[in-house]
Amino acid sequence: MSLARLLSDQHQRLEELTVLLSREQTLLTQGDIDGEALASLAMNKQALLADIERIETLRHSVQKRLGYEESADGARAAARDGNCQDTWETLLEKTERVARMNELTGQMLSLRMKHNQEMLDYIRQIAEKTLYKPDGRTRAQSGRINASA
Template sequence: MSLAETLDRQLDAMQRFVTLLREERQSLTQGEIDGPELERLAEAKSQVAAELETLDAQRRDVMRELGHGESRQSAERAATEAQRLDSWHQLRTIGEEARQLNRINGLLAMNRMEQNQRMLNFLKEAAGSTLYEPDGRSRRQGLNRISSRV
């Protein structure tokens, strides 16, 4: 496979990865989390990430075969020779966007997990404490004074 083909495929895969990250962010910001949807997105992201790793390794191999090193300058020179400098710059820009989206999604997921843990802790505490005295009166001070009589 040529460097031009590899860069084109890598750019396509990176764009698909960013699309999945955007969908994940959208799903994480919904009021109610759709677990199956997040699971589908995680599987799809994993597949595209594996594809990106393979394509990156292929790109590096092709660059070495063409006599280029692995530095950023070498990559730009090789992309220029393959008439894909724009694709290389897009790949780097979209890669940075993917990094940012992944970081944000991680923070959103962590925030959700912490919120869920606080809710679970509250429910455990509430379930572990009795709300009523043995004689049926409420343990809460404010509720003792409320009368249901008309």
């Protein structure tokens, strides 16, 4: 497979990943989280990332086979010599954008989880202060001595 084709394939996969990350961010900003939709997106992202990694491994092997260093400079030189430097530069920009989107999504998930934990802690505090015990009796009833005993 040619270097130009591999770069084009990577670019396409990164576009797809951008769409998935955007959907994920939209879901995370909604009041009610659709857990099934998030799980489905996570599975799709995982498959897409595996595909991107596979293509990147192929690109590295083509770069090496063509006699270029296994470095960023080698990749740049291979792209330049293969007349696909513009595609390479665009791919690098897209990769940086996807990385920023992924970081933002991670921060959104962390905030969401922190908020949920705070809500659970608050609910536990309220539950501990209630008049009723888990057996349904009031706390006042449980402290009384049974007069018929």
